[in-house]
Amino acid sequence: MTESVVRVTLLEQSLPDTAVGTVQVRRITLQPDVAGGPHHHNGPVFGSIESGSVFFQVDGGSPTILRAGDVFYEPADTLIDRFDATSEGVTFLGYFLVGPDQAPELTPGPPVVELLPHTEGP
Template sequence: MTEPVVRVTLLEQSLDDKVTAAVQVRRITMQPGVAGGPHQHNGPVFGVIEAGSIFFQVLGGPETVLHTGDVFYEPADVLIDRFDATFEGATFLGYFLSGPNEKPELTPVVRTPKP
């Protein structure tokens, strides 16, 4: 590296008109093979994988595998189909945005089997 400072944008995400009053940063560790299960959040969540890897899928989109250093975005009130630790487990930082007088919430989503 020849430059004294190098800046690389890893993720740029527009947000709706929701007012952000607070950000809560959490370090979360998932043991190998733990399935987070389908869920949604009441506010947007941004994150970065610190160690390990995660199977990640948003609202029926393509499934990806997030590795150390990868960033992710979970939109508010949108189904997260998968956020599951791989065989190596994972530790990540999650940045939970919330509005005035709100606390970040995760709501499990129960899928009904198709006939």
């Protein structure tokens, strides 16, 4: 007998110390060979590939190709080295989580790390 409902966990990601005020869901299409370029987001991004495929790499990690049905996670304030459409292009759903009174942002390049001022001892 076939189960009438089948549940499969594709991704489980903890978000410690994250206050979510808004989740925005977008359907995004990149035409063939469009390179998103290195970038980062102000909140975590979850997504699923609907059609096509994309080259995906996070913060110097192993590059991979995501295809229809695959899911992904982009941590907040972390360099996304690649999210580049392959020769077939890609359409995906992106779930953008941001804090209260924030809007989702994509910023080119790596996040800026602010250094605390150095103070001398007594």
